[in-house]
Amino acid sequence: MNTTKTSQLHIFFFPYLAHGRTIPALDIANLFASRGFKTTIILTPVNASIYAKTIERSRNLGLQIRVLLIKFPAEEFRLPKGCEIARLATTNEMLATFHTATIRLEHPLEQLIAEHRPDCLVADSLFTWATRVAARFGITRLEFDGTNFFSMCASMSMNKYQPHKKVSSESEPFVIPNLPHEIKLTRDQLPFFMKQDSDQVPKREDQAEESELASYGVIVNSFYELERDYADHYRRVLGRKAWHIGPTCLFYKDEEGKAQRGDESFNTDKHECLTWLDSKEPNSVVYVCFGSVVNFSDAQLMEIALGLEASGKQFILVVRKARPEGSRKEEWLPEGFEKRVEGRGLIIRNWAPQVLILEHEAVGGIVTHCGWNSILEGICAGVPMVTWPVMADQFYNEKLVVQILRIGVGVGAKKWARFVGDNVRREALEKALNQLMEGEEAEKMRSRAKVLAGKASKAFEKGGSSFSDFNALIEELLKLRRSA
Template sequence: HGTGFFPLCATLNLMLYEPHLKVSSDSEVFTLPNFPVEIKLTGSQIPAFLKKKVETEFTKLFEASKACEKRSYGVIVNSFYELEPVYADHYRKVFGRKAWHIGPVSLCNKAALDKAEMRGMEASLDEHECLNWLNSKKQNSVVYLCFGSMTNFSDPQLFEIALGLEASGREFIWVVKKEKKEKEEWLPEGFEKRMEGKGLIIRGWAPQVLILEHEAIGGFVTHCGWNSILEGVSSGVPMITWPVSAEQFYNEKLLTEILRIGVAVGVQQWATFVDVKQEASVKREAIEKAVTEIMVGDEAEEIRSRAKALREMARRAVEEGGSSFSDLTALIEELKSLKA
């Protein structure tokens, strides 16, 4: 499955009880009923295809996929038990679904050569520009920003991110999906020159796992996609949550309210992966505040400590005898017994 147990449970809960259809507006807060902990959401944070206002081909596909999932023998989940034990149990016992947690799968690729092949590059690891750049930075001093392979922000939003980063005074690596042009209106005038040596913009694809594992990385601004969350957890990096679409608002709740290894930047509106709005929904002041909160001070150290503890749990989970190693072994044995 593409998501973890917590968002799986939240999605099934919304489909079963439909609390979002019982409020008067998208801004009204509701609580997920019969959920292991109290989670509050608003209609504006719910995927459009769950609101059932208009049936589309996507809503039909989504409902068909969920029905197929229910009929299947079980679900394999890229997660580990220690990350979300209550919700793994809830999914199995309350919803009656067979499931196996086998992750984080990103930790199963340990050899440097394998990682080099994974990122599709022929260059050796120390030859990559961003890793060389990170090698010159102090431990936990750099903020890494990446919003996944599908999210596209408008130019005004990118402009606000740039100004927020500059105002925070923190060093950063920022992944953007913009080709280099002679005149770039999404960047403040003179920004790259002012940030020379302090900030690095990567255009297109970046070796995210390798960046997150670098000791210089002290915070991760993420769209809360499940793979990115697991990669952040596996690297022990605190996160600034900026959910955009899909199940990402549920994932934000897991990071900020339950695991308490993240700080929310304050997004309130679910959107499609392509942001067509011309105004920025998150302003520079909110970005500066979240970056400062995750990087500096006693609370930041407490968040970092919890993140480091989860990293150790994640690594133990995939080792022989760990929870994910054992669950994968149990799955293989169960499937072998069915064949017999």
């Protein structure tokens, strides 16, 4: 595409203040900038410092990307100083306050738009008020949801038909209506706010759906071959406008770019874990990571450690709990554990270079909380999964991985519990790991995962489904600008 036609087209990106949503939003900004668009990313000061190296690297590649700062009202809402990232809100109450505080960003966003006059605003779906901000200035608002077509379809059907209100107990299964497959959930697996009295508590799904309907359309970090039934269902049956442009993690081709997709406030020595993996046989190591928000109790972490030990599998375990200052003891760590698993187990106590780890030939599977970024990265690396959903859209995502794609096995998590998750015993993890790594069905899952990895790569390349859909989106934006 001739970049001279697009160089003056200016797009604002306003990601939600959470790693799982900011990282893919930065990927998408890079995609637009690589086609000649002028891109501006709006971040709070803390988030800007976290992603400074990633953004600077994009600039060094010649991409037109800049950052505008927006102040987050942490002190006004009595949040700790510097609490500008969702993972720092460690209780339900804090997270609710944090989200309420984001509503106060509406006026500062208006000021930035008035000053810089972008042509388009790509704002996170959690900023439901962003659609009316864009409308005030007569600019296009695109929504970025951070999830996939399957989860969006399931969520919309849940909100419309409310099948969870027709069962008699928290554990009784119900079918989500009007989907291409028979998908069953229980009330236990739903967010707490979905089970509240809608006559008394405004439902966030209603607000989100109204915002989506009023926006121009949705950018989806997925690819058509992964979930074609649900991409078609979302657009043709539900009548929504959307473009699949992923997996965006494939934008980065070199080791440095892949390693820098994350939180730069953690200083992991990426070479240490990769060197450790170099000594292992292909498909012999399980990577265990639960994202940036999940905060398991010491008791649950101990069950994970003991399950890994009992399985006999080689593993990398990412635990975001540093040793207490001045102490050698960690409450979650079983006595003598590290010595017993020496040589076959590696513990990383901060941020890990996940993409590089998953791509290593020694890694044969991942234990994941079913965050969409982790699932996509696992799919791109061609590794099967043990699914351990905790919150958000993760129970939907588990159904996609296990039931539809058939590249994973569930650990048995049955309850939606923000941060802490359901209580899962060591025996359940041991069983799931054996199913993931051993036997004929494990090989079939791995084979299906490898096929999907190939399809993901082709979709993102020139001429692929995501490349073509991205071109279609660009053409629409150019037409809108010409007609304005």
